[in-house]
Amino acid sequence: MMAAAETSSIAGLLLVSVLILPVVGILAQLALGGRFLNWICLAVFPASFGVSAATCAVVWSHGEPLIYIVGGWQPPLGIALRADGISAAMMLVTAIIICAVAIFARVEFTQPSGAPEARAPFVFWALILALWSALNALFLGCDLFNLYVALELLTFAAVPLVCLKGGEATVKAALRYLLFALLGSMLYLMGTALLYGAYGTLDIILLAQRVHPERVTWIAAALMTVGLLTKTALFPLHLWLPPAHAGAPAAGSAVLSALVVKGSFFLIVRLWFDAMPGLGHTAGPQLLASLGAAAILFGSVMALRQQRLKLLVAYSTVAQIGYLFLMFPLAMAAEQSWTSLAWTGGWLQLFSHAFAKAAMFLAAGLIADALGHDRINDLGGAGRLRPLTFCTFGLAGLSLIGVPPSGGFVAKWLLLSASVAEGQWIWAAVIVVGGLLAGGYIFKVLGRAFTAGSDAPVIVTPVSLSREVVAFSLAVGAVLLGFFPLEPAEILQIGRPEILGSTVP
Incomplete structure (x- = not known):
């Protein structure tokens, strides 16, 4: 006692x-x-x-x-x-x-x-x-309505970060973000109302004991999932993300891309794995993974086509978010989802992407401050002027590509291994193609930066070494995650059987 x-x-x-x-x-x-x-x-x-x-x-x-x-x-x-x-x-x-x-x-x-x-x-x-x-x-949070309140607080803190500079383009981007976020909130709230009316509770653990695969559950799950996907910016609901993340200050972009979009993804995991685990053996997880695969391919191709550095990094976020959703069919196909390779791989992808993308946006901000622009075609020779900043960009890019040793490599290897083990080869193919496309847009920037151009770049504004070191440290963090063991992580299993073990068949 x-x-x-x-x-x-x-x-x-x-x-x-x-x-x-x-x-x-x-x-x-x-x-x-x-x-x-x-x-x-x-x-x-x-x-x-x-x-x-x-x-x-x-x-x-x-x-x-x-x-x-x-x-x-x-x-x-x-x-x-x-x-x-x-x-x-x-x-x-x-x-x-x-x-x-x-x-x-x-x-x-x-x-x-x-x-x-x-x-x-x-x-x-x-x-x-x-x-x-x-x-x-x-x-x-353990209550779906309280989680809705937290989600709204997150939205109303994130949107002003986009337009902190006050320009016309950033205000438009913030308003678009707000409209998408409010639509997502409305759908999520409608789903919670249906669940409460059907089962008399919104507590996640109690719901896991009461929820059954019936029509009201499916409608509620669909509404809540679509609402959360809107906030997560999963393709094709990504339209608000590139202008919002590219227009915010570098520090704001880093937090938005590394953390804010992960909040709604975290809630999707709570919904499908914890609150309604009985819906896992259906077409829902396959649909989520299909959207994730489309996001990987579409986001990577769009990143390759960008002429501005921050927009390239923003579309890269659209692509990298897609990998997170490959976890759903792969982990749910295992006997115990929380002990599967896909479960650890999905979360490690989230952690490594958070570090890498924060470092990449901070590096992009330093480049824009130093040169007065972020036009990729005009970066010729800039790598020699700011070597540490471009080294940061390259290290973070290694994790996005999935090159060893990096956290992105371990995450993608675990997801790829789970795809092969479960016989779901299509996701393995998407992971490989996504890595190749990521290599294309990362080396597009680095190749331009370390190749002398016709006009030598000029440092417009000096940037402090301390800021470069901070960005570099985050990129190193993404690489250090590559020393994570290639096996299910114990900390990610803590508390899992307690919830799922109490589920009524």
Whole structure:
């Protein structure tokens, strides 16, 4: 009893703190104003990172999920916060990337001492903290309606990041993003209403015990999945992503591509694997993988055709998101999805893409700042002027291509191995072709950058070495994930049998 009480106390402290600390930072900004902005960030970001890392460490060391019942009211009347293995891993990756982006953005969005308060730094840091809290709420939530609320908070923090510069093109991109996001929210909310009317609860664990393959379940699953796919920007619902990610500031683009689109994907996994696992042995997973395969091919071809660097990276995100959905039919075909190669491969693809894409967008931003443009055809010889920045771009690209040693290689190898083992060869072919196309658009940039052009590029604005080092560190992180064992990961299995084992046949 003492051990259980101690664990419950630790869970409550960690899980509530990881949600509240970013909100405390926002409230402190509002109360104290921009003059203390730098000090607030200096206090909140390390503290939030420490709590996220501690949560992951406790889950991993105990080998079981942390659960905290808010107010002592058990679901379905109350709210439960739950950190299983994938939640803990997602929170740690989110903390690392947000803190790295914060260090990178400090030069651009700082409040100079003694100067009048500027709007952009105040808004940027408030939005980043709101994103962080909303993402953690998504990772810890157990109730589909509460997850909807977290998803909306994430959307309303992400959209303003797109138009932070205030240009006409970025405002249009932000409005398009908002319209797609609101459409997705409406569909998701309609699905939750159907589930609640049919089964009397929206708690994921209770739903897993009650849901049966019937018409209302199928309609709800379809509505919610399409709504979440809209927010994830899976082909053909990707139209909002390229202009939004290409138009945002480099730090904003890094967070949007590395983390925000992963939040809605995380919820799709919760829906299909946890809330409604009985629907896995149907055509649904195959359809999701088919859309993922189309995204890989379409996004890669479009990236090859781009003339601007940030648009190329944005279309690359459309392609790389597609790999995540290959996990669905491959993992669900296994006897235990959470112990399959595809399960680990899918999550490792998410983690490695997050690091690589954050590094790539930061590098693209540095190139645009240094040269005054991001036109690929005019990069001739720029690699000799900013070698570390282009090295960052190349290292991140290795992970997207799937070249060893990199996290992308291990992820794609696990997915490819699962495809062969399950006899689903079509996905293996798509993975190979996608890697070749990724190599095409990565080497298109590097080849141009390290080949002397007719007009030598000129550094318009010097960029600090510290910002280059931050971007390079994220790219190195994507490569270091390549030393991950080629086998199912234990941390990604924590808490899985507890949910699925309770499902009523």
